[in-house]
Amino acid sequence: MTATLFTQTPTTGHGTADSFYYPQLEDIVAAARRLESVVNYTPLLHNQNLSDRYGANIFLKREDQQVVRSYKIRGAYNRILSLSAEQQQQGIVCASAGNHAQGVAYACALLGLKGTVFMPVPTPSQKVQQVRKYGKEYVDIRLAGDTFDDAYHEARAFCEAQQASFVHPFDDPEVIEGQASVGVEILQQLELAGHPADMMIMPVGGGGLASGLSAYFKAQSPETQLIGVEPEGAASMSTSVAAGTNQTLDTIDTFVDGAAVQRVGENTFRICQQNLQQVFTVPEGKVCATLLQLYNQDAIVVEPAGALSVAVLDSLRDEIRGKTVVCLISGGNNDIHRTEEIRERALLHEGLKHYFIVNFPQRAGALQEFLAQVLGPDDDITHFEYSKKNNSSKGPALIGIELSHKENFQSLLQRMNAQRIRYEYLNDKPDLFRFLV
């Protein structure tokens, strides 16, 4: 896990460094008031397991328990409410494959407005169903293009043709101020609990949440350290801040779907550059291990982006000891069908799953010898693919082995070498590996 340290001197919550947009305290407070009757005032819960593990006082802000199971309703609803009655009647348009679409759909149905949500064609049907469920008869779903970017461009063109209003998922003042309303709740809750926050950890995708939340904390709790976290495979904010200008990443890993963007917003880039002390990146495998741990130990269901703020705690172990830390759990829309992939990525990250191509002699008993002489008592074959070859004395088999302790890996290799088994180890060959697993 890596961290990018920012050294800019922040302006105050009320100030603007130059002429760019910066969220103002009164606008955030107004957004929080506007949203009061619509969003859930989600719990801020002390987590004993994490507090014990890190010797810290760790609170989780549970936006997985928000309406539409993520904080995204806050920004979407605030933006739509800021439109004039005439603009609202012209219709609402957004592009998203996930939580933002659900927030916009929910807001449109609640306000009785016509909405059009653009999603890429390969969007899983479960997500399409959710948007349909929240949007009821008010929302039209258009599947367009292969990627989010394709859907976005179609949505923009449609919006212009209809003279409708576009609700951006992150780079929009009212969206940012709406997301900031979660900070108003957090500080109220901490005050009641009698614990000022030493550190606030928040996930970063396009940067809308981090911009709003950090601006509110800077104004109201300036002593709190503000930390952003993004997935390693889509580190657009830390790359941009390190470069000093907003960068577009050529390719990204979209696994942490809520927080995987190629380019962060122009406003959100500047605000985060100014407000966040550090942005960490966390490997996708670590995110998966954390997601499973939250489920197994605390019965908390999060989606990958929702686990980011907890996944980074190992990297902050020394800094947080004895401190009060708030982790924002941003969403709980985890698709159960992804569980196998999540478990696989977690095992690989923890050094518990290993893949080999083993060249077996093509004779009876060869596999039995492998099982008897190479596998340890707790090693488990979880994958085996082999086809007998004609005209060859050797036949390759793809084997996946799960270990109970990562320390057992060296002894597994020693036994393979002692038996003079010819193999290729695949975990460290990413180009080959991604075709197989």
Ligand SMILES: Cc1ncc(COP(=O)(O)O)c(C=O)c1O
């Ligand atoms: C669950 C979840 N967490 C985090 C993010 C990242 O949010 P932002 O784009 O505001 O940085 C998103 C964005 O959709 C999300 O859905």
